[in-house]
Amino acid sequence: MSITKNLLQIKSTLLSTVTLVAVSKTKPIPDLMEAYDAGQRIFGENKIQEMAEKWEAMPKDIEWHMIGHVQTNKVKFMAPFVNLIHGVDSLKLLEEINKQAKKNNRIIDCLLQIYIAEEETKFGLDEQELNEILTSTTFQEMKNIRIVGLMGMATFTDNQSQIKKEFTHLKSIFDKLLHSTDAINRVSTWQTISMGMSGDYQLAIECGSTMVRIGSSIFGGR
Ligand SMILES: *Cc1c(COP(=O)(O)O)cnc(C)c1O
Numbered sequence: 592m593s594i595t596k597n598l599l600q601i602k603s604t605l606l607s608t609v610t611l612v613a614v615s616k617t618k619p620i621p622d623l624m625e626a627y628d629a630g631q632r633i634f635g636e637n638k639i640q641e642m643a644e645k646w647e648a649m650p651k652d653i654e655w656h657m658i659g660h661v662q663t664n665k666v667k668f669m670a671p672f673v674n675l676i677h678g679v680d681s682l683k684l685l686e687e688i689n690k691q692a693k694k695n696n697r698i699i700d701c702l703l704q705i706y707i708a709e710e711e712t713k714f715g716l717d718e719q720e721l722n723e724i725l726t727s728t729t730f731q732e733m734k735n736i737r738i739v740g741l742m743g744m745a746t747f748t749d750n751q752s753q754i755k756k757e758f759t760h761l762k763s764i765f766d767k768l769l770h771s772t773d774a775i776n777r778v779s780t781w782q783t784i785s786m787g788m789s790g791d792y793q794l795a796i797e798c799g800s801t802m803v804r805i806g807s808s809i810f811g812g813r
Contacts, residue, residue: 609801610803613626614805616635617813618813636658637657639665642669642673656674656804660680663683666691675739701738702738702785707757713744721768740781740784741764762799786798
């Protein structure tokens with residue numbers, strides 16, 4: 592199947608409340624342009640330099656999402672244009688994003704990444720660390736970032752009930768914060784749960800995902 596067909600097929604199954612991030616990491620610009628010409632405007636990349644090169648070369652009405660692990664010293668390269676950073680997992684990183692956003696006269700949207708998998712290799716905060724960030728004065732004083740929700744990655748497994756348990760866990764943390772009065776005061780923009788990839792996005796949506804990150808099912812294997 593072509594990229595256009597894949598994209599339109601996936602979009603036809605998504606409710607209008609679910610945002611599709613087309614994960615284009617490692618793929619060449621002509622592949623991204625095919626998706627663009629089919630109407631896709633949100634692309635996800637996991638390397639800052641690769642994303643910056645694509646941003647420079649491609650139409651300017653695209654939203655660029657950073658979905659990979661972010662190194663603090665590279666934030667400056669995406670601060671002028673990035674629309675959403677999915678994998679924020681420390682206060683130190685948030686401070687750097689805030690600093691670089693300020694330099695660019697911007698407010699940058701971020702998702703806090705929660706560790707939900709049973710895999711040592713995945714990044715993310717636990718619930719306590721999340722609450723520590725949200726209630727810290729440092730966080731509350733940052734004016735150039737906006738936390739719009741949470742992101743998580745399930746364990747890489749065929750065990751559907753395991754994945755479901757992990758997605759449900761993320762959704763419950765999101766809901767708890769949505770209904771809590773203290774931490775959420777500053778987080779009036781709490782709206783996004785980024786979970787679900789090619790292999791598990793339908794399940795993720797059943798569990799409450801509002802944003803899916805789909806790569807190989809659109810662009811083919813990497
Ligand atoms: C690569 C990647 C995806 C997309 O994975 P596919 O299985 O190709 O859909 C989604 N999220 C993150 C964080 C990724 O790194």
